[in-house]
Amino acid sequence: MRCAAQLTDGSPCGGYAMADGSGLCISHNPAAKDIKQLAVRKGGEAPKKVEAAANLPTVTITTKADVPTFLVAVIDELRAGQVDIKTANTLGYLAGVLIKAYETAEMEARIEEIERVVLERRTRYGG
Numbered sequence: 001m002r003c004a005a006q007l008t009d010g011s012p013c014g015g016y017a018m019a020d021g022s023g024l025c026i027s028h029n030p031a032a033k034d035i036k037q038l039a040v041r042k043g044g045e046a047p048k049k050v051e052a053a054a055n056l057p058t059v060t061i062t063t064k065a066d067v068p069t070f071l072v073a074v075i076d077e078l079r080a081g082q083v084d085i086k087t088a089n090t091l092g093y094l095a096g097v098l099i100k101a102y103e104t105a106e107m108e109a110r111i112e113e114i115e116r117v118v119l120e121r122r123t124r125y126g127g
């Protein structure tokens with residue numbers, strides 16, 4: 001349902017009406033004044049949450065096995081409200097990139113090892 005209020009030019013508001021039966025959107029519903037103020041205040045608080053995330057202790061990830069531990073810590077921090085969803089999302093994405101980088105490095109090391117063994121056999125048996 002759309003908001004029944006009219007804008008100053010006489011056109012309909014077009015905003016989504018709230019489910020409280022008022023037929024008015026959050027901007028036009030007088031009963032929503034507190035909610036609106038809270039929403040505005042929360043919006044203003046958003047950058048502070050990012051700041052809080054920046055103040056977290058430095059994490060050390062040296063092997064692929066450290067990544068799940070790191071992700072569990074991020075999940076805990078998200079649930080505790082110490083990290084905002086956007087930051088947690090980015091950290092999750094970067095953790096995925098890290099895992100891929102470790103896997104690529106592992107694969108390269110395995111290929112090098114195979115190449116070394118093949119070369120050694122050729123040298124020894126004259127393949």
Ligand SMILES: [Zn+2]
Pocket residue numbers: 003004005013014015024025026027028
């Ligand atoms: Zn409205």
